[in-house]
Amino acid sequence: MGTETIYIEDAYKHRQANEELGKLFTSWGYLPVETPVFDFFDIYQEFIPVEKDIYRLIDREGDLLMLRSDITLFLAKQMGLSLKDTDLPVRVCYSGTILRHQNREDISKNEFFQTGVELIGKEGKNADLEILMLLHSTFKSLEIKPIVHIGSRKLLDASISDFKEFDKKEILNMISYRDFEKLKNMLVKNVDKKRVNFLIDLFQFIGNKEELNTFIKSSGGLINSRESTALNDLINIMDSLTQLGAGNSFIIDLSEVGNQPYYTGIVFQGYIEGVDSAVVSGGRYDDLLGEFGFPAPSVGFSLLLRKIEDQLGKKFSLPDQENITDQDFISGFKKAEKIRKDGRIAIL
Amino acid sequence: MSLNSSEPLSLALPKGRLMEDVSNFFEQKGLNFSFDNRKLVSYDKSGRLKIFLVKNSDLPTYVNHGIAGLGICGSDVLYESGYKFFNLMTFEFGGTSMCIAGMKGHKKNDNERKLSVATKFTKFTSDYFHKQGIPVEIIKLNGSVELAPVLGLTPYIVDLVETGSTLKANNLEVLEKLEDIKVHLIVNPAYYKLHYKSIKKIVSILQKK
Numbered sequence: 001m002g003t004e005t006i007y008i009e010d011a012y013k014h015r016q017a018n019e020e021l022g023k024l025f026t027s028w029g030y031l032p033v034e035t036p037v038f039d040f041f042d043i044y045q046e047f048i049p050v051e052k053d054i055y056r057l058i059d060r061e062g063d064l065l066m067l068r069s070d071i072t073l074f075l076a077k078q079m080g081l082s083l084k085d086t087d088l089p090v091r092v093c094y095s096g097t098i099l100r101h102q103n104r105e106d107i108s109k110n111e112f113f114q115t116g117v118e119l120i121g122k123e124g125k126n127a128d129l130e131i132l133m134l135l136h137s138t139f140k141s142l143e144i145k146p147i148v149h150i151g152s153r154k155l156l157d158a159s160i161s162d163f164k165e166f167d168k169k170e171i172l173n174m175i176s177y178r179d180f181e182k183l184k185n186m187l188v189k190n191v192d193k194k195r196v197n198f199l200i201d202l203f204q205f206i207g208n209k210e211e212l213n214t215f216i217k218s219s220g221g222l223i224n225s226r227e228s229t230a231l232n233d234l235i236n237i238m239d240s241l242t243q244l245g246a247g248n249s250f251i252i253d254l255s256e257v258g259n260q261p262y263y264t265g266i267v268f269q270g271y272i273e274g275v276d277s278a279v280v281s282g283g284r285y286d287d288l289l290g291e292f293g294f295p296a297p298s299v300g301f302s303l304l305l306r307k308i309e310d311q312l313g314k315k316f317s318l319p320d321q322e323n324i325t326d327q328d329f330i331s332g333f334k335k336a337e338k339i340r341k342d343g344r345i346a347i348l
Numbered sequence: 349m350s351l352n353s354s355e356p357l358s359l360a361l362p363k364g365r366l367m368e369d370v371s372n373f374f375e376q377k378g379l380n381f382s383f384d385n386r387k388l389v390s391y392d393k394s395g396r397l398k399i400f401l402v403k404n405s406d407l408p409t410y411v412n413h414g415i416a417g418l419g420i421c422g423s424d425v426l427y428e429s430g431y432k433f434f435n436l437m438t439f440e441f442g443g444t445s446m447c448i449a450g451m452k453g454h455k456k457n458d459n460e461r462k463l464s465v466a467t468k469f470t471k472f473t474s475d476y477f478h479k480q481g482i483p484v485e486i487i488k489l490n491g492s493v494e495l496a497p498v499l500g501l502t503p504y505i506v507d508l509v510e511t512g513s514t515l516k517a518n519n520l521e522v523l524e525k526l527e528d529i530k531v532h533l534i535v536n537p538a539y540y541k542l543h544y545k546s547i548k549k550i551v552s553i554l555q556k557k
Contacts, residue, residue, distance in 0.1 A: 178434045271541045276414030
């Protein structure tokens, strides 16, 4: 499956990076799984943010199918069907292509390579930290320095819990695209003005934990208790990340509410200089597997590997190659073996 | 793009009708820049901005691909591009309206089974009428759209109307205003996440009364 052609040097880089990550994930106890490339559309329909971005097809019986658009989603169904309580927690990793329509002229741009991990059956801060630190190690082993913006779906759910009528997908969209003018116009119908202004400031917030603490203090009594719990959870996570020496890779960004409808806890996206969109996204989704018959709290991330391959250094590039010109095969062969031992390429 | 905060932010500006308004507005806020003869890249005098001059309709493409982080563009062009950006502010200058127009005195007669429209703005036009459940035939033109009813290509056009003088000169009139068009400062979302501090500073300079 796929529409993109990757040529020699790039294909090598891609494979090296993918193998490096596979080794890293395995050393943390995350073992590989494969998901189907297509499945029945109706199973996933309610979890798809934008339906027209999905490639759909009709099988011979007339059933509507979809091509894999998100590995986490396909994995959740698979896990939901096959896991037992005694299996938990489960740590899995995956890498494969996904297809989403991106409104571009070239169809090969609609394909992405997603590689990632899921920690299934473990809730709470420690599991969140494990995933965030594994992400940090992922950056280290790829020798890249993205910055990860962490927000909280739990915070959003706390903020909108007393709204009467609203379209959650629309709110998610407005906040993640930082369309606060539109959000304000919508909120004034639901809540009093003071609280509207507070919510607008809240979801605009980007900064470190000191800055968040200052914001919380200055907001008076406008924070409800569920919001306060969600914010404290974030601050605690940031504290631990700093203690673990990873503080510089993370920043609190409350407009990160997650582009997938299934998130329930922390949500994050990572950005890197020179790349035009987020390279990694993830978060906690405690209710998704339950939708497929097996409730289990989960957290994970997925990296769009192709987006960062231009940024990868020499460690991932094709080694130098040398042509052996000896007429005598035996002496040439011996020379070649020596060169290969040094990690270079020898061509007979 | 670079992590160094002293690096200037990149901003794409549209060639054409908006350019004068934009440079006057920036000058009022103390952000001076000018383009040497035929050059398409310049810096503002404070060194905060690296400015590219691009074709209006290509501007969203440059920002979407992160070639320019920021851009100033009308909502008409943004809508046609289909790309999504963060909207940082809406300017007071450059506003206009998207209208449907036809020949003066033209009465829509019942024999017209479908609405036939010539326009540059095909995405806007089809979405607008589809939302209302009105079947529409759209003919794409790249300029001088007001010729379509005059020459008999289509009875109607959808186009930007500022003063209405072009319509008048061609014996056309506005039948209905479809939407207000505003000029926005937009940013590539990933670029915002990496440079939000310096971007906030620029926005506050531009918003200062």
